[in-house]
Amino acid sequence: MTNGLNFCNRNWMKEIKMSKISDKIKSLDHKGLMTHVVIGYPSMAETEETIYTMANAGVSLIELQIPFSDPIADGPTIMEACRVSLENGTTVKQCMELMARVSKKVDVPLLFMSYYNIVFNYGVQKFCEDAKKAGVSGLIIPDIPPEENKDGFYEACDKSDLDAILILAPVSTPERINIIKNNAKGFIYCTARMSTTGSKEDIPEDTKTFLTKLKKTIDLPLSIGFGISKPEHVAFIKDYADIIVIGSKVIDIMNENKKENRQDAIASFLKSILKEC
């Protein structure tokens, strides 16, 4: 503990256990692909179906987002999906139940994505234990930096053998990169731009420089996300990262297609992306 901050000290963890997620990524003969769903959007049944579609298409990791009323890192597409899901009555308990169902049926490491208030309200320790029991491999919680570990979030993740995925952004300073590097497990989630989530037309050229710089000092796999929505984007950036993240684009496809065509549309889109991976 220094300067009133509550850094977690977890360097010892690395030697104890490899992560299921980084093992999976390192075993691939192509780039990893992580896809994303908002649980309960457009309905619980369709979320489940979409996860099976993704697994069958051959994605490497899937993020299941527990909807939160005030998702500050998300853009309009995911915000609206969260709103609809909550209006449908989605609860955290239902998200745990869905996770338990699908994790038995798919052979893809699954992650929960959400915001810290959801974890905190559930009880940090209990959330991690229940998530593990439900078959989760990692958590992506963007608003709990390593400095804010007073409630023991990072230790709780370690104890339940969950990878707490940390994020780096193009503005991250060398000091921040060090803090993140020393606390990361599984992989590091790098954002291609300064923005909230959402499909974009292109990937900034300096994303390559950003990833190259990180690769020099970081051994863990790097994922690249935020705005990636086309096979051309994947071709442009894949040599610089280990995992490609597709988030909002799948929701866009859901929104553009009628219910009966959605799964086919998602499957053919993922196929076109995986071809580039």
Added chain:
Amino acid sequence: MISANYLHPKKTRKMKMKNPVSPNFASDDGGHFGEFGGRFAPEMLMPALIELEEIYKECQQDEAFQKEFFDCLKTFSGRPTPLLYAENLSKHLGGAKIYLKQEGLGQTGSHKINNAIGQALLTKRMGKKRVIAETGAGQHGFATATVCAKFGLQCEIFMGAVDIKRQRPNVFWMEQLGAKVHPVEFGQKTLKDAVNAALKDWITNVETTHYLLGSALGPHPYPSMVRDFQSVIGIEIKQQVKEAENKLPDTIIACVGGGSNSMGAFNAFLHEDVQLIGIEAGGKGLESNQHAIRFKGGKVGVVEAYKSFFLQDEDGQLKETHSIAAGLDYPGVGPQLAHLQKEKRVSFEHTTDDEVVDALKTVMKYEGIIPALESSHAIAHTIKIAPTLPKDHVIVTNVSGRGDKDIFLIAQALKDDKWFEFLQSQLDERNKNE
């Protein structure tokens, strides 16, 4: 006169302690007030928050900055604001002696200008050219738009679509001052959503933009920094009551949305023997579920990058709030206030929409001043407790803003037909001319 370097941490934080074991109410270096506060921000914002903290620390030590800030408070905003002995109201109520701290008499009509000036000077120092801000009642947006005009900064304001409707006069002035006002159409379309929208914009434009947050909440260093810029209110109260009564006030009452006017009024008294009362928005009453009573109705959570009390459901989803006053219609509360409540240093009460409108009528009738609906919450509680207190008991109630902005809401609440006839005639005239 107040010394120009009152922001200096050594001079403001080292207060004389009556009881050496009494808790230190300031934050640690990580921005934690006990279990509350902190910096629960996504990585995209961490470097900007750290930079802001460093620049702010630098300014606290820099006498040139202090002087410029203080000169601006004096010449641009019109400080010190007067402390009015509300003699008629006190006599009418027949109890305590009531003083009203008239923050509404400053530039733009509320205390919000103090912090807006401070952060505009910081923005200049950081070399950033664009400023964004959230606003609920529009007072903070209005204050931000004026300082941006004064200091040549590009200004964009995020305001819930519902609040734009109920606080149109402030929107009008913001736009006239050159600010772009973005209606926020998601969520409940009020203050909380405006903060969310501003944070999202900041994530995207953090390298060129300063987020001029208006309340004593959000990630570190905002709660401490906003409090410090506002603490001039309490420092003046102390001097003015000393001049008038030759003692400290017995009680200070302030309304609490996020906490900027209340922390500003309370900060100089945290280590003194003075009762401090924060008044939350009771809306239609605690039982109605239409209120913003965070302490009695909420629980601890982490939202909008800080830990505090929030109105939320079992899962941690934020609940809808309601208040007649847009500036108090917010589900969270500043982290230092949460800490002060837990330490029993500040007590919290609430007053309902109906009590607030009655209080507004009373203070207009007896004192000839028109407080904002937000500030009328504090007055409503003052009216409740003053008759029960002895005549030598001095209450200072912070009138955080004036009520001009509320003319549409108050006309509606008072069902003033002549006002609506006037509005109709304005429209008719416009239609005729087109």
